[in-house]
Amino acid sequence: MAEESHSKAAHAGKLGYSFRRNLHERLIEVFLFLSAVFSVAIMLAIIVMLVKESIIFFQHVSIWEFLTDTQWTPLFDDAHYGILPLVSGTLVSSFIALLVALPLGTIIAIYLSEFAPFTIREIAKPFLELLGGIPTVVYGYFALLFITPILQIIFPELPGFSLLSAGLVMGIMIIPYVSSMTEDAMRAVPMNLREGSYAMGATRFQTAIRVVMPAAFSGIAAAYILGISRAVGETMVVAIAAGMQPNLTWNPMEPAATITAYIVQVSLGDLPHGSIGYQTIFAAGLTLLILTLVFNVIGHIMRKRYREIY
């Protein structure tokens, strides 16, 4: 009898222990789950916040006016709320940046992945990474005080603020993002594809362009899309070097504000909470978010659809 009750007690003790242990495990799992779900909450909060303020904005301004008016002067007495000048500034500066970043980034990636000897790659990769870590405000300073004066020697009529200068520097700033993602995609292509190509007598260049790049297409496309969405969302370089005057132009030699530069300009001033000026930056932010999300989704689809599986 005594023995039996002893074993029962031991059993109960064990059960208690395992119950506590399970509870402990469950609690931790719930905590970890909540922290993972938190990122979804951030995204929802961003959308809710932008949409909420934008709805109030669109009660004052019709969507038609927002999308078609060619002037953006929300803080003037004669207020116009056309997003087009800001969109044109954003597109022109991004276009110049991509004109620099995509070709150079791709060439660097092909060179590092297919041509460069081991030591150059080991030095160049961390160097590019460091380049990508430099704060954007520093690049803005560089664009305004170094690149613009140099460009003014070549184009004497270039004003002190220009989309060209901001775009060029932004392009160089984006190179590391494009090159590192492109290179990763190319290096993920299995060696035997290259060996097959070499065995057929192809040179390195032919192999890189006709075998490796098509095989890495989905990754390269994703890298380009990331570059585009970086350029569109970049703030400090354009705010410092491109000027803050909304200007509906496609000429890169002119100063113009981008969507992001407008948000900075308004934030620098003292706008009362709840005023129409305050709501305009949320409407501008929503436009920007939609632009970048569209690019991100395209990138995601590209990666899924064209993924080669080895």
Place this chain on the structure above:
Amino acid sequence: MMKSINNLEEIRKIIGKHKRWDLAFMIAGIFALMIAVLTFMALFAHMLFDGMPRLSWDFFTSFPSRRPESAGILSAWVGTTLVMFVTAVSAVPLGIGSGIYLEEYAPKNLITEIIEINVTNLAGVPSIIYGLLALGLFVYQLGFGQSILAAGLALALLILPVVIVATREAIRSIPVTIREGAYALGATKWQTVSDHLLPYSSAGILTGIIIGLARAIGETAPIITIGALTFIAFLPPSPMKSEFPYISFEWLMAPFTVMPIQMFNWVSRPEEAFQLNAAAAGLVLVVMTLAMNGLAIYLRYRMRKNIKW
């Protein structure tokens, strides 16, 4: 009939032509790399040239001023330190927690997929959008005002994806045999994670945290968006007090400025003397971010060398 190439000369010519393309591309590659290198050198040299004369002990211990020659970055670097502290304290546990969940616990279902897609999307959201979120949510809705707390939380949200991705990659690289060994000895899931996976992945996670913080230090746009003042000639209240309870959290609610804001403020002034200050502040900022990124790269390099499973 196809033209047969049996002339050795002709074959050599064709090979030579293709080899020249190889060489041309090689040169193009080195040229492209040189553009990046030269830009960096020009940027650094320009800042060094302009900013170096301004760098002195006084520059670090003076407040910003209307007179450029006596202006300094005291409030800026103190502000940056405090904001980074808030950012690290809030982003690190959350980021590591979600990384662990996604890598070790998450079942394969719709919720997990939504979380994963969402983390990728968050990483692509422009930083200024986080500023708008912080302006609406932290500054007004939660009433934090234009404070260190609001700025630190805004930057924490911004670097959260970086920490999550780094944690996941570090945990993923640990071979499954380690987990099987722990389970075989009767360890629970959490014991396996906390006693084995986290210690083994700590270097990788640390690398991610440093890269994230280096990015947060240089971020300007979100902090401008929450409306941080640019002229701050005082320090936030000290976190230490002489009477009980000795620690004060008043500084969390204090107005502040940070290094990149101070630099932006000086860049946008027309007087050249202020732009020299901007160069000096930029120099400090670049050296800080380069040092942090360099440390992260070094840690990763050592990790790759030392750990062989």
